[in-house]
Amino acid sequence: MAAAPTASTSSREFTREEVAKHNKVDDLWIIVDSKVYDVTRFKDLHPGGISVFLEDDIMGQDATEAFYGLHRHEVLLRPQYARLQIGTLVGEKSVVTARAPGALSDVPYAEPTWLSKGYYSPYYKESHRDLQKAIRQFTDDVIYPDAQAREEDGKRPSQSVFDACAELNILAMRMGPGKHLKGLKLMNGLIQPEEFNYFHELVLHQEMCRINARGYSDGLGSGSVIGLPPVLNFGAPAIRNKIVPEVLSGKKFIALAISEAFAGSDVQGLRTHAKKTEDGKHWIINGTKKWITNGTFSHYFTVGCKTDNGFTVILVERGEGVETKNIKTAYSSTAGTAYITFENVKVPVENTLGKEGMGVYVMLSNFNHERWVMCCAGARTQRVIVEECLKWTTQRKAFGKPLNSQAVIRAKLAEMIARAEASQAWLENITYQMCNMSYKDQAEKLAGPIGLLKMYITRNAQATAQDAVQIFGGRGITKTGMGRFIEHYHRTVPYDAILGGAEDVLGDLGVRQAIRGMPKNARL
Structure with missing residues (x-):
């Protein structure tokens, strides 16, 4: 591989005619975005093979279009490739620029x-x-x-x-x-x-x-976002004073442990149970939980249990009788998704969150915020894909023209943009209501609308993921290279349709709430 250019070599300027002279296998230069690269030694190490460089319109020529048809701009910024640059073209400036860290994107619809x-x-x-x-x-x-x-x-x-x-x-x-x-x-x-x-x-x-x-x-910290609020809102002062500072300092972690293999969205169908000791001072908890985000590395668990007096939420600290196992999922294990077993776990009664038997109210107040948070992310990540597709269809050439010259591609882009804009608008309306309602009014009025919004956003997101794969073709199902973010999105976007309540269940929740609010005298 060519040696890293010094300040003097990287600042050298060449004419296109000078570059064109270096068009042989043992003396090979190319131009990418007005920058001149010596790839003589690198061609043998190129991951895509040497043949890519041995084309008449590449050797000693401007390979900008060919490069951006195969690679993301970030490739040029990697040290091992940046050092191949030996200079720039006389009187020409770089056209392609990466978004600077912290800056807004100038791609239409990439920002709300x-x-x-x-x-x-x-x-x-x-x-x-x-x-x-x-x-x-x-x-x-x-x-x-x-x-x-x-x-x-x-x-x-x-x-x-x-x-x-x-x-x-x-x-x-x-x-x-x-x-x-x-x-x-x-x-x-x-x-x-x-x-x-x-x-x-x-x-x-x-x-x-x-x-x-x-x-x-x-x-x-998604586990903390959904696992800590019940402690904040329903925990005894001594519990709050101990747990909250530990979690908010990032030193300890908490997970919401509700879902089970026997009961996903059916909270009433939970089998994990807690029974009081004879002296009434402790709970003894037995059961299992599944798909618990952050469970593998959490120190505390906000656990939904069946008790003699009904569904109850109890804070459990990791210790004797608590075991967590990693669950292999379609996305990275960095999420800490866990299967948890509780075997005769002894917990002080003071760890009860809210009143015994009133756990449904503890969790319902928590679910609204959890689902709203997922809506925030679901609406925004669609824009990441819109931006990727707008960039790709501009630079990718097919049948001699940019991909976005095809009406079928523009139609897909139109649908993707409309979904993102509609999702954000509805989300902002719900958020405005949250800002102007009491916590009690939010729980009463917004459960249905937020459920419907989450269903709408997750279905939009999956449609956008499918369109994006079609736009990127084979690259859209490849974990590296141009379409790696598309592949990742398409593979992981179904999570939002399941986590926090399956979209069909939430849609039904919204409609049932609307039906309950129907005036008795309403007629066509």
Whole structure:
């Protein structure tokens, strides 16, 4: 491989005529986006084989179109390839630029309307825009690199990322507005705790999900987002004072343990049971839980149990009798998806969350927020795919023309864009209601609408995933290269349709709530 260029060689300028002279197997240069590369020695090491370089329109020529038909721009930025550059073309400037970390995309529809130049929104204030800038920079610089590495090796998100999130109180903000934020310094003082609302939280979730690593997204504290609120809202003061600081500091983790092999969306069908000891001071818990996000590395579990007085939620600390096993799923094990067994686990009665037998109310109040969080991510990740497809169809040539010159491709893009825009608009409407309703009113009025919204978004997302695979062709089912994010999205997007409540069940929930609200005198 050619040696890394020095400052003097990389700043050299060549004419196209000079480059054209280096068109032999033992002296081979190419041009990519006005940059000149010496690939004489590299051609033998090229993963795609040497023959790619031995074409008359490649050797000594401008290979920009051929390169971007095969590779993502990020390839040129890798050190082993960047060092092949020996100079630039005289009087020509690079046209292709990668989005700088923290910056907005200039691709149409790649950003929600409120972030698009020249557009307006009634929902977002300056503090929301400030948060967006800060959390995007943080996501690009800190989360994204770790996400790509951990998604590949399957290890849980690095502790350094949790520590960095905790330092800015990101973990606390992901729980939504509330008393738990009081006295905290949010994003180095960028936002005051008393002004933090659900739109700030929406911004947080939507920025942090842009990492193209679905397993990692769940691994980065999703268990805490859904497992800690019952402790915050229903735990005894002593329990809250111990558990909440540990979790929000990123030092310990908690998971919501409700689903079972015998009961998924059917919470009433749970078989895990808890029985009190004769002295009434402890629970003895036996049973199993399945598909528990973050379960493999959690220290605490918010567990749904059957008791003599009905469904009850109990906080269980990892210890004797608690065993977790990793479940192999379609996405990375970095999510920590677990099968959990509880065998004669002894838990103080004080660990009961809410009243005994009233666990349904504990969980129903929690499900709304969990599903809304999933809607935030589901709406935003569709835009990542829209951006990928708009870029690809512009640069990919088929039948001598850009792919987007075909009407059938433009029709797919139109549907994808419409789904993303409609999802975001409905989500923002629901979020506005959340900002103006009491917690009690949210539980009463929004369970159905949020259920319908989640169904709508997850179905949209799966349709977009299918369209994207068709647009990318074989690359859309390949784990590396141009379509790797498309393949990943298509493989993992069904998770949102299942987790937090299956989409069919949630759609039915929304309709049943509407039927209950039908006026008795309503007639056609």
